[in-house]
Amino acid sequence: MNRKLVITADDFGAAKEVNDAVELAHRRGVLTAASLMVTGPAAADAVARAKMMPSLRVGLHLVLVDGEPALQAAEVPLLIGRDGRFDKSMVRAGAKMFFLPSARRQLAAEIEAQFQAFAATDLPLDHVNTHKHFHLHPTIAKLVVAIGRPHGMKALRVPFETDHLLARTLRRRYRADGLLVSDRVYGLRWSGEMTRERLAGIVSKLPQGLSEIYLHPATGPYPGSAEGYRYAEELLALQDVEIPLDIRCGGFADFAGAQ
Numbered sequence: 001m002n003r004k005l006v007i008t009a010d011d012f013g014a015a016k017e018v019n020d021a022v023e024l025a026h027r028r029g030v031l032t033a034a035s036l037m038v039t040g041p042a043a044a045d046a047v048a049r050a051k052m053m054p055s056l057r058v059g060l061h062l063v064l065v066d067g068e069p070a071l072q073a074a075e076v077p078l079l080i081g082r083d084g085r086f087d088k089s090m091v092r093a094g095a096k097m098f099f100l101p102s103a104r105r106q107l108a109a110e111i112e113a114q115f116q117a118f119a120a121t122d123l124p125l126d127h128v129n130t131h132k133h134f135h136l137h138p139t140i141a142k143l144v145v146a147i148g149r150p151h152g153m154k155a156l157r158v159p160f161e162t163d164h165l166l167a168r169t170l171r172r173r174y175r176a177d178g179l180l181v182s183d184r185v186y187g188l189r190w191s192g193e194m195t196r197e198r199l200a201g202i203v204s205k206l207p208q209g210l211s212e213i214y215l216h217p218a219t220g221p222y223p224g225s226a227e228g229y230r231y232a233e234e235l236l237a238l239q240d241v242e243i244p245l246d247i248r249c250g251g252f253a254d255f256a257g258a259q
Contacts, residue, residue, distance in 0.1 A: 001248045003135045003206050004255050006182065007238070008033040008214040010061055010129070013040030013047075015222035022233070023049050025217050026056045026236035033251040034127055035054045035061035035214075038117040039068040041223075049196055051118035057251020059127030059155070060118045062111065062144065065090050070113035078103040079110065090134060104246075108143050113150040116137050127155035127180075127252045129214075129231040145177055155180040159211065161189050182253055183209035191246060192229030210255055 009022045012034035019042055025031035036046055036058055050058045062207065066088045069076050073084050078096055080086055087093040089221075096103040118125060128148055134143045136159070145154070156179045163184070166244035171181045186202050189192065194215045202213060208233035217238055243249055 002208045004210045005206060005243070005249050006032050006033050006057075006127075006210070006212040006251055006255075008035060008059075008127075008212060009214055009238075010035045010170045010214055010219050011037060011040070011131075011218075012058070012061065013037040013045070013048075014224065015040070015041035015044050015218065016045060017222040017225075017231070018042070018216075019049055021235045022046070022251040023053065023055075024219075025235055026053055029239035030062070030241055030249065031056070031155055031238050032215070032249050033059065033094065033126060034056040035062055035127070036118065036121075036123075037061050037067065037131070038039075038114050038121075039063055039070050040111035042118045047123065050121075050123055056252055057126035059129065059252070060114065060125060062114055062130040062135070062151075064110065064130060064140060065093055065105070065132055067131060067205055069110055070117050071110050071193050076106045076110050086197055090132065090137075094134075094137045097137065104139060104143075108147065111140075111143050113153050115147060115153075119151060124253065125152050125154075126152045126156070128161070129157040130200070133157075133159045133177065142167045145174070145179070149177070153179070154256065157182070157185060157214075159185050159214075161186055176231045178258060180210075182212040182252075183207070184197075184211040185214070186211065186213035191227055192231070193233070194234045194237055195230065196240050199237040200241050201259050203241060203243060204245070 217235040
C-alpha cells in the first residue's frame with residue numbers, strides 16, 4: 001500500500017466534550033491519533049481514556065500561546081499575562097521569544113516541562129505538534145527539535161496544505177534531523193469546518209505517500225472553544241466517512257521507517 005493516512009484530533013484534554021468526541025471517533029469511526037494538551041483542564045481524563053484505547057496513537061500538543069503553562073507563573077513571567085495564561089497574541093509572544101534571551105530561556109524550560117508531563121503519563125509519544133502551529137516560529141521550532149529528540153520525539157507536523165517552497169524546506173530540514181514528517185497535511189483550509197463532504201473529498205483524492213488529516217472534534221462547544229467551529233459536525237464526519245481499502249491508516253509510530 002502506497003497511500004498511508006494519519007487522522008488526528010487536536011486539543012485532546014481541552015475539555016470533556018473533546019475527550020468524549022475523541023473516544024467516539026476512535027471506537028466508532030476512523031480517528032487514529034490524538035494530540036494531548038498536557039495542561040488542559042481535562043488532561044487527566046484524556047490520559048485515562050487513552051490507556052483504555054491502546055490502538056489510539058497519542059502525541060503531544062504543545063501549548064505556548066492562549067493556554068495554561070506547565071510551570072509556575074514565577075518561572076515564566078515573560079510568557080504569561082496577569083491572568084497566569086500565555087499571551088493570546090502570537091505576534092507579541094513571538095517577538096519576545098525571538099528578541100529576549102530571558103524569554104527564550106523561559107520558553108525552553110516550559111517546553112521541557114510539557115515534554116516531562118507527557119512522559120509522566122506513560123503513554124508512548126507518537127508525534128508532536130503545537131497549538132495554533134506556533135512551532136512555525138523559528139525560535140520555537142529549534143527548541144522543540146532540540147528538547148524533543150531526547151524525549152523520544154520521532155514525528156513533527158508541517159501544517160501546510162500547499163506544497164510550496166517553505167513547506168518543502170521545512171520537511172527536508174526536519175527529516176534531516178531524523179524526524180518523520182508527512183508528505184501532505186490537510187486541515188488548515190477548513191479548520192473547525194471539516195464536514196463529512198470535505199473529509200470524504202480529501203480521502204477520495206488522497207495522494208501517494210504519507211498524509212495527515214487533522215480535525216477538532218467535540219460533542220459541542222466548551223469553555224474556551226473557538227467561536228464558529230463546527231465541532232459536532234467534525235465528530236459526525238469521523239464516524240460516517242469510509243476509508244478505501246487501499247489506504248493504510250494508523251498513527252505516525254505505525255509508519256516509522258516510511259521515509
